[in-house]
Amino acid sequence: MKRTFYILLSNPLSVIGLVLVGTVVFSAVFADFIAPFPSHRGAVVDFTNFNQAPHWPNIFGTDLVGRDVFSRILYAYRISLLLGVVVLAIAVPIGVTVGLAAGYLGGWAEFVLMRLTDVFLSIPPLVLAMAIMGLLEPTLTNGMLAVTTMWWPWYARLVYNVTRSEAQEGYVLAAEIIGASRIHVMFREILPNCVPSIVTKMTLDLGFVILIASSLSFLGLGVQAPTPDLGSMVAEGGNYLPDSWWLTVFPSLAILIAVFGFNLLGDALRQILGSDQ
């Protein structure tokens, strides 16, 4: 614990990362209490106060139907984080299992699983997601499905590489000589040693999932109105640049802060978890 703080605090960038991520998570979780206009996350119309530049109490201004941009960003964070968590919660177990099996079992299992992984990796992620979203209705669930489909292969690759090197370690041989099952060796012996790399990548990825989800919404394929989403806010606001700059700038900054924060924190975690305690 002491060592963790030491590493974290000795690098100012990781402190910034921690603060940024803390802010994003805090705003998402407590949006109901922080947001000055909680009702503005839905289909509210206020034509007396529309398209206003930042002023009190609408510190980030208001959008074309008079909703508070600041409140909508807080709720958009909530959706983005939820999306990120759900995507990773599905993609990571799939990718990890595929990677462990391919790396430890070798032979046919390795050939089939890794070629499948390569096929997914060779398609540009956004194109794959767009294809899926094109086939299905653009709902939040399908958005998650699309992003998940393109995300698990990265974990398969990562875990495969770690597994291949861990399988050479003496503790794996020791478990085999004792007579432990393959399932035990994969999930109880090797997996704990993959956890640091997985956790680091997950932290980095939360930022990227938010980015990709925003990209999809930007293209009109993600979360649908009136649910607030950073990507669609940027897209809509883009039509009114440069006059109504607050419609684009604040959601863009929000994306930047989230992605940047998770990246910095991921790098810090890599350092902390990288070497053994």
Next chain:
Amino acid sequence: MNDHLLDIRDLKLAFKSYTGLIEVLHGISLNIRRGEKVALVGESGSGKSVTARIILGLLQEFSTARISGSVSFEGEDLEMQPLSVRQALRGTKISMIFQDPTSSLNPVYTIGVQFQEVLRRGNTQISATDAEARAIALLQDVSIPEPERVLASYPFQLSGGMNQRVMIAMALANEPSLLIADEPGTALDVTVQAQTLHLMRDLVERRGTSVLFISHNLGVVREFADRVYVIYKGRLVEHGQTSELFHSPRHPYTKALMAAVPRITGGGIPDIAEATDAYLDPLIDHEAEAAS
């Protein structure tokens, strides 16, 4: 006492860490005369390898390292010299041989290319043909039968023993006055290790090169060194001529160390007690006693 090629006085080293300052060397003083082979023997974590790194100026680059004391080489205090001077010494006046020869050589270049680089450090003007001739002569010195073939090879194409010989030849290429050998040959088979050590001893004796020989292996030290320092937990505990130290060790730690080595003449597995505080007894210096 000015015949010392290397003179280390009261060298202390500590690392700053999250738990505070970790002391690694508690003030060690040692010296090496010209043409002398001196061993620093100790277990892992005793501080023997960091001593070598300090001499080479490699630890000074770490921001967490706290170093005090003096390291004089050819009468000059190295700590007073700028980094560029220290770097220029490396590979020319002071060279080093590491434990694992194969990983110390760069796998993507041939031995010939790496040899040329080493020779260029000593003489920037040397021509390619001169360098090759010199490399061949040096490889012959370390009893490599087909030097031309070896120069054209990559390290992984050669055996561990052959790579170790190449390392020795490279280390001696610029006629250093001090050779630091850190656990040389430990990664090799015993028969190969014995051969390369004999070869190295003959070569440095013929050239009058001084050697700081760092090892955990008492047997190897006994065969190679003229004089021995025993180091335990960052403190020198005993110092003397090799034969004297091996025939009449007096420090409790040295005695335990010698008793712990299983003998090929038998006698059973040595009975060794837990480490005691007596291991931290002050230095017993056979040399200083003989001088007074």
Next chain:
Amino acid sequence: MNDSATEFRPVLEARSVSKVFMTATHEVKALNSVSLNVSRGECLAIVGESGSGKTTFANMLLGIYPPTTGEFFLDGDLLPNRRTLPLRRSIQLVQQNPLSSLNPRRTIGASLRLALDVHDIGDRQGRKARIGALLEEVGLPADFAARYPAALSGGQRQRVAIARALACEPEILVLDEPTSALDVLVQARVLQLLDELRHRRNLTYVFITHDLGVVRNIADRVAVFERGNLVEQAGTEEIFERPANAYTRSLIGAIPIITDDEEALRKKVMEKNSAG
């Protein structure tokens, strides 16, 4: 060693065991028709340098891969290539590097417990007590079970590795350079422990090493391997006092030694080589 004759029936037998490895371009003969017997309670040292085939022999004995030709027999029964759990249990391994052989992210207790779980030794409560007893048997406090390997010294880790092998209650222990990664003071104490355990548990050791000093003091018998061939085998004293094979002699001649007595022995042995 006990004096009753029944103690010396072979518990382990290797009959003309060979191994050929296929690489992309050619075949490599790693082991060439080796036959060996090991008696119950005996410590047989297998000595050789890299490429001697000693590790290949051990790996086949452990069932890591099968021999190309030849068989192993345990208590007179053929050891199949696919080992059943009881067979795995009876031949256990202690590896060279305890840093790698213990899982850094599992506690000592979890590592020991694996053997008990796999072989269904004892009930739930009994296993916890047994882990403590095993740790104490190798000279460690029982509460080490809660620690991670990183909190242990090299010698302590190797003791845990030994305890883990013992947890299976094996008949045969394959010791693959068990002390060569350790400092000499630690080595002496681990060797002492291994010697004690062998007598207390009537274990049979196959001790693989390149360190002849260790061999001289722990082994009953020595088998010398050179480039996949068994070139000499004899009682330990015989090997050191009257080595018959030139390679054995050159091995003895190459050991770094620290006393004049050893120097005399080495000289005597080497004289034969230069004469022959």
